[in-house]
Amino acid sequence: MTTVVLKPGPPARTAHAFVYETLKRAILGGDLPLGYRLVQADIAAQLKVSITPVREALRDLAGEGLIRIDPHKGAMIRELDMSEVREIYELRRMLEPVSIRQAVERVTDEEVDRAARLQELMRDEPDPGEWVELNRQFHAVLSDAAGSPRLCAILKGLRDGAAVYVGLSLRGQERARREEADRDHRELVTAFRRRHAEDAVRIVLRHLDATMTAIEHLA
Numbered sequence: 517m518t519t520v521v522l523k524p525g526p527p528a529r530t531a532h533a534f535v536y537e538t539l540k541r542a543i544l545g546g547d548l549p550l551g552y553r554l555v556q557a558d559i560a561a562q563l564k565v566s567i568t569p570v571r572e573a574l575r576d577l578a579g580e581g582l583i584r585i586d587p588h589k590g591a592m593i594r595e596l597d598m599s600e601v602r603e604i605y606e607l608r609r610m611l612e613p614v615s616i617r618q619a620v621e622r623v624t625d626e627e628v629d630r631a632a633r634l635q636e637l638m639r640d641e642p643d644p645g646e647w648v649e650l651n652r653q654f655h656a657v658l659s660d661a662a663g664s665p666r667l668c669a670i671l672k673g674l675r676d677g678a679a680v681y682v683g684l685s686l687r688g689q690e691r692a693r694r695e696e697a698d699r700d701h702r703e704l705v706t707a708f709r710r711r712h713a714e715d716a717v718r719i720v721l722r723h724l725d726a727t728m729t730a731i732e733h734l735a
Contacts, residue, residue: 519555520548522562531569536576538563543582543593544683545645554583554591581677594680596734604678605728611671612724613717618662620713628708631657635701644690648683652676654701658708678727685730693730697723 525538539559542548556570563570574591577583583591634654641647652675659671686693700723707716 519558520552522559523547524563531565532572535559535563535565535569536573539573539577540582540649541643541645543577543645544648544679545643546683546686547645548593550593550595550684552593553589554593556590580679581673582680596681596684596731598732600677601681601728601731604674604681605724608671608674608678608724609721611667611674612720615659615662615664615667615671616716616720617713618664618667619658619660620708620711620716622663623658623661623708623711627657627661628705631708632705635698635705638694638701639698644683644686647694648679648686651682651697651701652679658704681731682727684734685727689730693726696726700726 520542522538522542525534525541528534528537539554548554554574556567556574559570560567574583574585578585578591582594584594585591631654634650634657638647638650638654641650655675656668656672659668662668700719704716704719704723707713707719
């Protein structure tokens with residue numbers, strides 16, 4: 517197995533945060549191939565840190581569903597599992613409209629402005645891994661506005677599980693997919709600003725279906 521050369525992430529206050537951000541960007545941006553084994557010693561050597569922050573970062577990434585820990589092989593990038601993808605997106609198609617309708621009724625102007633700022637950051641972000649992370653933050657802002665902690669927690673788990681697959685959906689068609697997604701995000705902000713719940717639901721379902729279709733083309 518060829519060792520992938522990691523691009524160091526931005527400086528961080530701790531070695532743990534530095535390793536975590538570097539690996540997360542590489543995972544979400546598709547720099548690490550599916551099924552790739554994350555060897556702690558190799559990562560530590562590349563990033564010039566000790567093993568401890570690498571172990572902590574891998575544990576956090578596993579907790580977010582971005583990697584899996586095999587008891588025999590160690591930490592690994594998740595492989596494409598279409599049954600899992602379909603389950604995640606079927607559940608999101610059921611739950612996102614519930615969240616959106618509640619959120620449109622309760623969202624504040626400040627929350628809409630925060631989503632709009634994230635949408636602008638995504639539009640201008642050159643790094644695909646950072647774009648995927650901003651995408652997660654964008655949808656979380658609108659989901660949190662629903663004011664339903666249990667529903668938000670369920671959706672967060674589904675979005676965390678989908679994050680790697682969102683990154684995969686960009687492969688080979690990044691420009692077109694990002695333009696399509698950025699259009700959806702922009703229209704979603706407008707629908708929230710106007711408090712048009714059904715418009716927002718329609719946009720979100722279209723958004724989910726487009727991502728699912730892009731992933732299916734990779735299978």
